[in-house]
Amino acid sequence: MTMTDCQHRITVLENEIKMRQDEIRELKCREDLLSMTFTTTCPACEGSREERYIDAAGDTDTRACSVCKGYGRIGPIKCKCGKVIDIDMIETRRQKYPKCPWCGELIRK
Numbered sequence: 001m002t003m004t005d006c007q008h009r010i011t012v013l014e015n016e017i018k019m020r021q022d023e024i025r026e027l028k029c030r031e032d033l034l035s036m037t038f039t040t041t042c043p044a045c046e047g048s049r050e051e052r053y054i055d056a057a058g059d060t061d062t063r064a065c066s067v068c069k070g071y072g073r074i075g076p077i078k079c080k081c082g083k084v085i086d087i088d089m090i091e092t093r094r095q096k097y098p099k100c101p102w103c104g105e106l107i108r109k
Contacts, residue, residue: 038073040087044094047072067093080105 041047045065049072052062064070067090074093077085081103085092092098098107 035071035073038068038071038075040074042068042072042074043087044068044090045072066096077107079103079107 042049042065044067045051049065049068049070050062051065051067052060055061065072068074074087076087077093079085079100079102081100083100083102085098085100085107089101092101092107099105100107
């Protein structure tokens with residue numbers, strides 16, 4: 001590998017890094033806009049973004065809240081069938097792959 005090959009590779013990698021950083025900035029802006037739609041403090045974690053649980057060994061630990069997915073705030077979710085999963089339907093929201101209680105369709109959060 002020659003010196004010019006190394007310099008070319010460095011330039012290519014620096015350009016990739018810049019593109020990825022721009023993409024990250026754009027995604028963070030989108031995330032901020034989406035989080036503005038969450039109007040209510042999560043009733044499960046009370047806005048702390050974490051929930052306590054007991055692991056298999058019996059030790060208490062914390063993890064991202066399974067209701068608000070670590071945001072600390074939630075808002076109503078509208079299903080394709082037109083029904084609204086309101087903020088008090090914690091058990092529906094807590095599921096790993098939540099389904100609409102009325103039509104059974106997977107809910108995208």
